[in-house]
Amino acid sequence: MAVNFPSIDPSQLHPVPGVTLGWAEANIRKPNRKDVLVMSVDEGATVAGVFTSNRFCAAPVTVCREHLARGRGIRALVVNTGNANAGTGESGLAHARETCAELARLAGIEAEQVLPFSTGVILEPLPIERLKSGLPAALSNLRAAHWYEAAQAIMTTDTQPKAASRQVTIDGHTVTLSGISKGAGMIKPNMATMLGFLACDATVAQPVLDVLVKEVADRSFNCITVDGDTSTNDSFILVATGKSSLPPIASTDTPAYAALRQAVTEVAERLAQMIVRDGEGATKFITIRVEGGASVSECRQIGYAIGHSPLVKTAFYASDPNLGRILAAIGYAGVSDLDVAKIDLYLDDVHVAQAGGRHPAYREEDGQRVMKQSEIVIRVVLGRGDANAIIWTCDLSHEYVSINADYRS
Numbered sequence: 001m002a003v004n005f006p007s008i009d010p011s012q013l014h015p016v017p018g019v020t021l022g023w024a025e026a027n028i029r030k031p032n033r034k035d036v037l038v039m040s041v042d043e044g045a046t047v048a049g050v051f052t053s054n055r056f057c058a059a060p061v062t063v064c065r066e067h068l069a070r071g072r073g074i075r076a077l078v079v080n081t082g083n084a085n086a087g088t089g090e091s092g093l094a095h096a097r098e099t100c101a102e103l104a105r106l107a108g109i110e111a112e113q114v115l116p117f118s119t120g121v122i123l124e125p126l127p128i129e130r131l132k133s134g135l136p137a138a139l140s141n142l143r144a145a146h147w148y149e150a151a152q153a154i155m156t157t158d159t160q161p162k163a164a165s166r167q168v169t170i171d172g173h174t175v176t177l178s179g180i181s182k183g184a185g186m187i188k189p190n191m192a193t194m195l196g197f198l199a200c201d202a203t204v205a206q207p208v209l210d211v212l213v214k215e216v217a218d219r220s221f222n223c224i225t226v227d228g229d230t231s232t233n234d235s236f237i238l239v240a241t242g243k244s245s246l247p248p249i250a251s252t253d254t255p256a257y258a259a260l261r262q263a264v265t266e267v268a269e270r271l272a273q274m275i276v277r278d279g280e281g282a283t284k285f286i287t288i289r290v291e292g293g294a295s296v297s298e299c300r301q302i303g304y305a306i307g308h309s310p311l312v313k314t315a316f317y318a319s320d321p322n323l324g325r326i327l328a329a330i331g332y333a334g335v336s337d338l339d340v341a342k343i344d345l346y347l348d349d350v351h352v353a354q355a356g357g358r359h360p361a362y363r364e365e366d367g368q369r370v371m372k373q374s375e376i377v378i379r380v381v382l383g384r385g386d387a388n389a390i391i392w393t394c395d396l397s398h399e400y401v402s403i404n405a406d407y408r409s
Contacts, residue, residue, distance in 0.1 A: 015144035018241025026134025029082025034153035052234035058086035220268035281399030303391035305333035313396035321367030342383030
């Protein structure tokens with residue numbers, strides 16, 4: 001069951017001028033479920049993406065990178081669930097390219113203007129004929145308002161569709177942003193830890209968008225972890241359609257860029273946190289704040305060590321204040337010159353450890369009180385600088401094991 005998952009009103013997901021979305025039920029793996037999504041993008045939009053660092057990356061990730069590098073102007077995205085098309089060798093690449101070619105033929109565009117995405121079971125051949133047979137239906141119901149249905153169409157083990165939207169005013173001009181994501185397991189920061197698609201109607205030069213997508217990912221999707229596994233298919237795509245009246249953003253050194261980055265980051269953070277809240281078997285949403293570091297990277301390194309630790313995560317599931325496990329994770333995080341005598345640890349308002357040891361006033365019943373909550377903040381103060389970082393994670397329950405033991409059934 002998702003942890004305090006935000007209520008999503010489909011009517012409050014703003015259409016983004018220049019983007020339409022359509023879905024189909026193609027029986028990729030299971031019948032009677034949305035499993036193919038097409039996102040159509042008007043000519044003139046700019047598109048940028050970041051992808052998994054997993055060397056065993058899926059065929060569609062390879063094809064996406066190729067098509068973005070060729071700079072022909074992306075006009076469509078196609079996503080299938082139920083099959084990852086990963087670990088499928090040359091035939092998988094051929095199927096990803098065949099998907100692009102078929103959608104291009106139906107839509108009257110070039111194959112290199114299509115980005116393919118897949119999510120689901122690894123090491124199984126993509127049922128290409130089923131996927132292709134679903135494309136006409138997806139194209140026939142393209143609508144600007146289909147963001148909620150699009151979120152449903154990319155789910156795998158997700159229990160909730162994940163979507164977010166907002167409108168902001170920049171220099172007196174309205175900019176609309178909407179996005180969707182999917183993910184519940186195989187979630188570890190390393191870009192991008194899931195599938196995410198976010199569109200805005202600002203006009204953004206391609207070099208600027210290439211910077212923006214990386215900056216946003218580092219502040220959102222690269223700050224989450226569910227189980228420490230980096231997927232083969234992770235992708236985050238940012239689209240700027242150019243339909244807003246806001247003048248073009250051609251530099252990262254402008255107030256307009258800073259305002260857009262803030263807005264896009266806020267939507268991406270919301271989508272990223274939804275992934276953690278819907279983590280497989282999650283019962284608690286945990287925010288890890290690491291403060292007083294010498295650099296952001298070392299703060300993240302320590303935050304990830306805590307968030308990835310099975311011992312820490314299972315203790316939180318059990319509401320067991322065995323908080324020495326957090327100190328152990330800090331110690332093995334790999335910051336070689338860390339002075340543990342300067343470290344303080346807090347659990348919400350409870351001061352657990354001081355100067356590297358147990359706080360004299362700490363009582364275990366206070367720690368247990370906090371750990372019984374569904375939302376918890378772990379705060380680590382390193383005492384070695386001004387840098388800080390935030391990581392979002394969840395606990396690890398019996399249900400996580402059950403879900404992944406039965407994933408292919």
